[in-house]
Amino acid sequence: MPNSLTDNSESGGISHTIGNLARAATTRHRHSTHLSSTALPVPQPPQHTNVSIHPHDHLHSNQDHHHSSSSDYSSSAPNHYSHSLSNISFHLDSRRNSQSGLSAMDGPLNNMVIEFDGGTHIIVRPNRIIRGKVILTAVERLYVTKVRIKFRAEEVAIVRIDEGGGDLRGYDRLHEKITTFFEVDWKLWGNDSTDYSQAGWDELEPGKYEFPFALKFPNVNYPPSMEEPKGFSIRYVWTAQVDGPGLQSGLKSREYLTPYRPIIVSTPDREWEFKKSLMKDKRTVAADVVARLIKQSYCPDEPFVMHLKVVLAQTDSRITSVTFKFRKHHEGKMLVQRGTAFREHIRVVLQGQVPVSGNDCKFEDDIAFDVPTRLVSPSFISHHTRVYYDLQFQIAIEHGGSIFKATHVADFAIPITIANLPYDQLLRIPGLTAIETYRTNKECPQFFDPTLDEPPAQTGLPSELVGTIQTALMTSTPRDEPPNYFSIPTLPPQFEVRKERKERYIYLTRTTKGSAQGSELTEATVIPGLFDESW
DSSP states (O other): OHHHHHHHHHHHHHHHHHHHHHHHHHHHHHTHHHHHHHHSOOOOOOEETTSOOOTTHHHHHHHHHHHHHHHHGGGTOOOHHHHHHHHTHHHHHHHHHHHTTOOTTSOOOOEEEEEETTGGGOOBOTTOEEEEEEEEEESSOEEESEEEEEEEEEEEEEEEEETTTTSSTTOEEEEEEEEEEEEEEEEEEEOOOOSSOOOOOEEEOSEEEEEEEEEEOOSEEOOOOBOOSTTEEEEEEEEEEEEOGGGOEEEEOOOEEOOBOOOOBOOOOOOEEEEEEEESSSSOEEEEEEEEESOSEEOTTOEEEEEEEEEESSTTOEEEEEEEEEEEEEEEEEEOSSEEEEEEEEEEEEEEEEOOOSSOSEEEEEEEEEOOSTTOOOOEEOSSEEEEEEEEEEEEEEESOSSSOEEEEEEEEEEEEEOSBOGGGTTTSTTGGGOEETTTOOBOOEEEOTTSSSOOOOOSBOHHHHHHHHHHHHOOOOTTSOOOGGGOSSOOGGGOBOOBOOOEEEEEEEESTTOHHHHHSOBOEEEETOOOOOO
8 A cells, every 4th residue: 555655656746747847848839939049149230330339429329310310321321220220239238148147237248349450441342352350259168160250242122012002001011122142251260061071169268369351352343332212221241150069059240331332433524515495384485404514424522513504585584593402312112012112312412502693584604513522422223222413403583574573493403423433543443444243243252361462363164154164075975986085074173163152032021010110111102013123
């Protein structure tokens, strides 16, 4: 009997233990999201390298936002979304600390940062070498498979669409397309795995470690960095990370956004005239305009000079004011199910007023100013965005006699293209005439040994040539002839394909409910039935 009691108690204990394990497994399953977030580290918010970040900056960020955020887009400075990320950085830090079992007051944690030679003035350009170092600060012992740095370029298009067609209120969705132009990485320290073997890991004692790096950007023009219109962006992103032991995730740095500027040469100087008739209504001409310009393309900090002549069609009319605006147009579009979603933002870079004297029915004067350097980037077209410029004039015309007067305002816009290198300096940049466009060139940015001045020459052939050569080498010879060199079934090493970039596309869609981005974006205009990706 005692034995049976003992057996029952033991079986009850076993059942109780099994029940606890089952409940623990259920709890673990229910909280799998929290556990997975611990296994996948959350990086800090992105940081623009050409904008210095100081603790006291956050005190003025909200006050200066309405004045500075719009003017910073063209210079690759943080947009509204970046500011909102910066505002929640403390909460992300607290989340990371809580995942590690630490509070925000427990002291410093392991940290990774990227520092560039040149500091906040770093700008990526074609055929330029970028150098810097990754700094790893370990406050505890780390087990590391390898330390690496990554560099990528991506274009993001996000539009808000009313999917209900006006019938269903609140049924708005966000459609997002991410185009990655390239993504390269480089092992700074550690061990690599192979196709047939795993990689081991090493131990790093607490301390500060610096890993220098160097990258050469290919002689290729990509779209410049931009953040407009809202929801559209082109970014060049650097990250550093530690690969943990046994395929586990490790420490990651924040994303560093460096501005990229292509090299665009202006057109040769050529005088041209802009002519237009300003209409009072559909049938009546109010004035004829003739503008004479010395060239079509300008660079920042260059003088702009034009001669404007306006002749009124009616003798009892006179010009009361002439104003002009130098405008930058940001346009973004994306194909959706119903057609093309379109967004536009117009920025006034510079404006002025021309003095008007006399009561003549003719106005003639010169307009001159220096093209601004701030907020002015080259005119360009990418997959989803377009940037172009014009000079808009508004002319106020007064009609009628002394008793019955009416004022009519007519406007017109003169197209202008913006480059960043004058045509007479074409030979100043080495290799400038060899620059290619990213639409046809597949060359990748190349990390290399930072102790070298230049990366070693790439071996191999472009993929478009290898296919033809491979077909020739693989062609079988007639059976009555002996085997020769061209019957070798494998390609010689000198005919290997060089490393080339491959664009990657990701499509995402989600409802705007509970989305921070959805509340910031206004609804895009949809052009039904238009599915043309070209501008």
